[in-house]
Amino acid sequence: MTTTIGKTDNPLRVAIIGAGPSGFYAADALLKQTAYHVEIDMFDRLPTPFGLVRGGVAPDHQKIKSVTKIYEKIAAHPSFRLYGNVEFGRALKHDEFRQHYHQIIYAVGAQTDRKLGIPGETLAGSYAATQFVAWYNSHPDFRYLDFDLSKQVVAVVGNGNVAMDVARILASTYDELHRTDIADYALEALSHSNITDIYLLGRRGPAQAAFTNPELKELGEMEDADVIILPEEVALDPISQADMIAHPDPMVTKNMATLADFASRQPQGKRRRIHLRFLVSPLEIGGETHVENIKLVKNGLRLGSDGSVRAQATDQLETLPIDLVFRSIGYVGVALPGVPFNAAAGVIPNKDGRVFDPETDLTVPGEYAVGWIKRGANGIIGTNKPDSQATVNSMLADVPTLLPLDPHDATRESVEALLSARQPDFTTFDDWLVLDQHEISRGQEVNRPRVKFSDVDQMLKVLKEARTQDGPNQPVIPVTPAVVPTIVPVSVPNTMQATD
Ligand code: NAP
Numbered sequence: 138m139t140t141t142i143g144k145t146d147n148p149l150r151v152a153i154i155g156a157g158p159s160g161f162y163a164a165d166a167l168l169k170q171t172a173y174h175v176e177i178d179m180f181d182r183l184p185t186p187f188g189l190v191r192g193g194v195a196p197d198h199q200k201i202k203s204v205t206k207i208y209e210k211i212a213a214h215p216s217f218r219l220y221g222n223v224e225f226g227r228a229l230k231h232d233e234f235r236q237h238y239h240q241i242i243y244a245v246g247a248q249t250d251r252k253l254g255i256p257g258e259t260l261a262g263s264y265a266a267t268q269f270v271a272w273y274n275s276h277p278d279f280r281y282l283d284f285d286l287s288k289q290v291v292a293v294v295g296n297g298n299v300a301m302d303v304a305r306i307l308a309s310t311y312d313e314l315h316r317t318d319i320a321d322y323a324l325e326a327l328s329h330s331n332i333t334d335i336y337l338l339g340r341r342g343p344a345q346a347a348f349t350n351p352e353l354k355e356l357g358e359m360e361d362a363d364v365i366i367l368p369e370e371v372a373l374d375p376i377s378q379a380d381m382i383a384h385p386d387p388m389v390t391k392n393m394a395t396l397a398d399f400a401s402r403q404p405q406g407k408r409r410r411i412h413l414r415f416l417v418s419p420l421e422i423g424g425e426t427h428v429e430n431i432k433l434v435k436n437g438l439r440l441g442s443d444g445s446v447r448a449q450a451t452d453q454l455e456t457l458p459i460d461l462v463f464r465s466i467g468y469v470g471v472a473l474p475g476v477p478f479n480a481a482a483g484v485i486p487n488k489d490g491r492v493f494d495p496e497t498d499l500t501v502p503g504e505y506a507v508g509w510i511k512r513g514a515n516g517i518i519g520t521n522k523p524d525s526q527a528t529v530n531s532m533l534a535d536v537p538t539l540l541p542l543d544p545h546d547a548t549r550e551s552v553e554a555l556l557s558a559r560q561p562d563f564t565t566f567d568d569w570l571v572l573d574q575h576e577i578s579r580g581q582e583v584n585r586p587r588v589k590f591s592d593v594d595q596m597l598k599v600l601k602e603a604r605t606q607d608g609p610n611q612p613v614i615p616v617t618p619a620v621v622p623t624i625v626p627v628s629v630p631n632t633m634q635a636t637d
Contacts, residue, residue, distance in 0.1 A: 150239050163242050220556060223556065237542070275589035470485070
């Protein structure tokens with residue numbers, strides 16, 4: 138089949154829903170290919186771009202955040218536009234995206250938390266780590282949450298990097314946090330925190346932990362927190378030993394060395410203690426109305442039929458008195474209106490990034506997925522680059538099969554006319570650059586990297602004032618748009634218990 142789609146006078150029009158890393162890497166891959174002339178419109182429901190780089194990466198990991206410089210370069214490409222403060226399914230509906238774009242990429246990430254599925258999970262004082270992370274990172278949807286930091290003892294369930302981030306932020310001193318871009322209200326709340334003990338609870342052993350070594354090491358470098366490990370829980374069992382020989386992994390070797398170092402240290406009598414516990418699974422969170430304790434079962438390890446090392450519950454129980462729980466066992470994707478969804482896995486069903494409908498097992502033409510909504514919530518920021526490239530390869534292969542758009546709809550002007558009617562306060566990438574400058578200036582005043590905006594109305598007010606100062610239609614600094622995922626609580630029962 139021959140097509141004129143992708144010629145200069147009939148560009149391949151692509152909508153990217155979500156302005157996080159996977160969306161930007163998809164845009165980059167499309168802009169770098171030379172077979173087709175493309176026009177990329179990226180949408181985000183927040184006025185600010187960068188998804189989890191802004192709303193997820195820990196505030197004391199400023200170096201990681203500098204990846205946004207790459208995204209800024211992508212956004213500066215003349216074929217790229219950002220439309221922020223535009224929610225998929227609200228301001229523009231699924232059918233309208235199809236009407237205006239040859240191809241749609243869903244890059245919305247995983248916007249809610251995996252549930253433990255144990256009694257007591259909803260008691261006061263039991264929080265999703267994902268909410269805490271979004272709160273301390275100034276996400277507008279979470280800024281009004283209230284975490285009771287007047288309490289002393291915290292359990293963080295899970296052994297991934299989010300659990301490490303949460304433990305580290307809870308254990309940080311005011312000085313450690315002040316030099317970051319943590320939300321100003323979170324800095325204030327955490328500076329008055331009474332927390333003394335933080336228990337990190339891993340259901341498998343240290344050799345199976347999901348955290349990476351730099352994050353583990355950071356726990357041993359806290360200004361005012363000691364790391365405490367039970368020597369028997371960090372000793373390698375025969376199954377782990379055999380697995381480490383059969384599947385050598387430098388990260389595991391490094392983690393074991395770091396843990397051995399921690400175990401050899403004498404506590405320094407610091408104000409806070411981070412207790413690293415392994416081989417324990419929560420069975421129940423206890424308390425009348427508020428969290429009072431967590432009941433744990435001690436696990437052993439066994440080899441699963443697929444060769445993986447799994448937790449195996451024993452009959453040994455333990456009740457740990459605690460005041461708060463942060464459930465940190467992973468993120469889960471949320472369905473988008475009109476788009477197929479696999480609720481069990483929390484992803485958009487896809488083959489090589491091509492969305493398919495599980496009911497018919499047919500591909501949905503012109504619709505694609507990248508990032509966490511494609512593959513689940515795993516991997517680091519860089520993982521998204523090859524992942525997005527793979528989806529773009531599928532998209533490019535499909536171009537000859539695409540149906541033409543109505544020429545009236547196949548323009549940015551027609552999309553902007555719709556937006557002006559439905560969501561006149563949509564924002565651009567240039568608007569983001571204005572907000573960025575404001576945040577940095579606010580930070581300079583108090584010797585911090587930036588002081589973030591967390592309120593959408595405030596952001597829009599700042600932009601309005603900036604436009605007024607510069608006169609109508611005068612972008613204040615260079616302009617571009619952004620998109621962030623919708624946080625719709627979704628209940629995804631996690632039946633994984635101690636033996637999973
Ligand atoms: P994760 O890496 O998948 O870790 C989830 C943890 O929860 C695992 O330890 C898992 O144990 C445990 N878990 C799952 N179900 C459980 C249950 N029912 N009971 C007890 N424990 C349970 O998820 P994450 O920490 O949310 O991180 C998501 C992704 O973002 C990861 O790829 C992570 O590396 C990345 N990330 C990276 C950074 C960084 O680079 N600094 C920071 C934050 C996040 P099992 O292993 O036994 O399943």
